[in-house]
Amino acid sequence: MNFLQLKKLTLLLLTICAAQTAIAQHIFKGKVVDSATNQPIENASVYANGNSCITSKSGNFQMMMPGDSCTMMVHCLGYQKKAVKLTKPRERVVIALGAGSISLDEVKVSPHLSANSFYTLSALDLRLRPVNSSQDLMRLVPGLFIAQHMGGGKAEQIFVRGFDADHGTDLNVSVDGMPVNMVSHIHGQGYADLHFLIPETVSTYDFGKGPYYTDKGDFATAGYLNYTTKDALDKSLISLEGGRFNTFRAAGVIDLLSSKAKQNGENAYIAGEYNYTNGPFALAEHYKRFNLFGKYTKQLGQNNKLSISASTFSTSWIPSGEIPERAVVAGTTAIDDNGNAIKLPIAANPINRFGTIDSAQSGKSTRTNALVKLSSDLKNNWSLEDQLYYTHYTFQLHVNTTFFADDNDNGDLKYQNETRDMYGYNGRLSKRSYLGNATLTSTLGIGERQDRIYGPVYNSITHSGGFLESISAGDVKENNANAYLDETLETGKWLINAGARIDYLHFNFHDTSQNKAIISPKFNIQYTASEQIQFYLKAGKGFHSNDARAVIGNNGLQTLPAAYGADLGLNWK
Structure with a gap:
């Protein structure tokens, strides 16, 4: 028997075995939603006859079971458990969960990459711990520490996993998939100011350590952090808070639609926040921050969901320094x-x-965002996500960190200023293939981001605002096009994930351009021995881009510094 005949025989035997397996088992599928808002519940656990799975972003699940009927137990932290008997294979059933108590006993080490135990604990922290600022939101992430200097208006200094990530150079930060990090920022590469995010609007946050995630690109060297805002409210809320040093905060989230509209898959709400404090320092900070956010979601038929959101933010402060x-x-x-x-x-x-x-230091910043996202469940377990976003941003800072070290007469005060427009698109096409009780998830993603920075200046000035010397000035144009392919196989206690992404960046400063591409492979493997312990191996390559001014000034050297990582460890509960 030659090689070709052997190959044909092997394929024939595999086909026969697959056909017998398909005949012996039946497919049960459904969707899990919140009974109050009718919104899909992601990462709900579904158990039946020793098998388990978790729901996708759209709340869907699918399992293969012996026999033409089964009883499934569905639960998610913060919801009441529900047992559902299914008797009609291949007919999708909608399972609604009502709000319930929170119990740590329900937390299990999960074999699923998208629903690990940390995701569950993150949701628990968000529900139970007091949070009234974006700084508090960042402190919820295990192993992440922040420090604030130059007043409360600047982006925080971030320390994570042994990295001094500055203001975000080595941590990829996003909200609803929209990048927060600012490339070629006048104050620092990757500057990630989260102050536009109102804590009361956050539903979940997701994080990962290391450069191991295919869908995360620029700045994802130490890790990534993504916040997701609520699609719907279970109740409206208004809060007033006050404290020492003339500190007060007023915040509110208001539901705009009726219960009947929610049951039809339509939700809308607005949220607002105002903060003021003088701070504990001798020089009153006069810190002011105003946030406004609105979001509308609409279920378009059974398989499409439209989401539109917009926000605006402004802040000003006088730092003690x-x-x-x-x-x-x-x-x-x-x-x-x-x-x-x-x-x-x-x-x-x-x-x-x-x-x-130096009492002449001060800062101002604004940011306005708009996002549109369409999520579609296609036939044969395909899903598609399309997202467009736009940001208009301004930043002004008077900063002096060396006082009179360089100029004994005028002092070392510097002025930083920029205005920016950022446009972007994220697309993701995924397919879930069910091979018996094994699941193969294939994902293809593409993205494009364009930053147009107008008149960024970095000057030395006098304390009366007079011009002394220009350190840097000139418009910056920067584009980032990317694509990635990711494969995840879940079978029994094993999960194997492999993927790669390519990023192509274009830099332009003073009408001089540089282009650079980088390929980042990733590999993850997990073995979940029980509901208490899991072993994992992770390896990957990541990168962060450099400032366009430095890229052009250095003739393309160190344009995209790479980071290589590997982790071997365990999760234990």
Whole structure:
């Protein structure tokens, strides 16, 4: 028997075995929704006869079972468990879950890549822990630490997994799939200011450590963090809060449609937030922040869902800034190299650790976003997601970190300013293939992002605002086109995931251009020994882009610095 005959015989035997398996088993499928809002519940667990699966983003599930009937147990953290008897294979059933109590006993180490135990615990944290700012939202992520300097209006300094990620250089941050990181930002590459996000509108957050996720591109070296806003409200809410240092916050989320509209798959709400504080420092911060957000979702037939959202944000503040420890010890505004006190007219006298040296520092920022997303469940277990987004952004900062080190007469005050438009598209085509009780999920994604930064300037100025020297100025254009392919096989206690993405970036500054492409392979494998313990191996390559000004200035050197990672470990409950 030659090789060709052997191959044909093998294919024939596999076909016969697959046909016998299909005859012996029946397909049961359904959709799990929230009984109050009629919205799909993602990552709900479905159990029957020792088999299990989890629901997709659209709430759908599918299982193959012996016999033409079965009883399925459906549960999700925060909802009441429900047993459903299914007697009609291949006919999709809708299962509605009502709100219930929260119990940690329900948390299990899951074999599913998209529904691990951390996702469940994240939802638990979001429900139970007090959160009234985007800083509080970031603190919910295990292993992520933040620090704030130069007042409350700037993006936080992020520390995660051994990385000093600056303001976001090594952490990919997004909201509803829209990038938060700003490329070629005048204050720092990857600058990720989350202050436009109202905590009361957040339904879930997802995070991952390392460069191991195919759908995450630029800045996903230490990891990624994505927040998802609510599609529907279970109730309206208005809150008023106050505290020391003239601190107060007013926030509200208002449901706009009736219960009947919700049952028909239509939801709309608006949310607003206003913050003010003077802070604990001698120089009053006069921090102000205003947020407004609105979202509308509509179920278009049985298989399509439209989501439209828009938000606007503005903030201004006067930072106290950093001060040298030696000035605090001396109890004066500053001391020279000989230890003599220096009295500066721009500073508060005398100084302590709540004082300031340069009172001319200040900041302002605005951001307006618009997103449109269409999710479609196609035939034969195909699904399609299309998303368009637009952002208009402004940033102004007067900052002085060296005081009089460089200019003894005028001081070292710098002025940073930029205006930006960002356009983008994300597309994802997925198919779930069921091979007995094994599931193969294939995903093809494409994306495009364009940043147009108008007149970003970085100048040295006097304390009265007079111009001294231009450090950097000129329009920046930056494009990022990407595509990725991802395959995930779930069979029994094993999960195997492999994929690769390609990113092509175009940089333009002062009418000079550079282009660069990078390929990032990923590989993950998990073995879930029980509901308490799981072993995993992860490996992958990631990258973060460099500022377009540096790329052009360095003639394309270190345009897309790569990061390589590998993890071997276990999850244990």
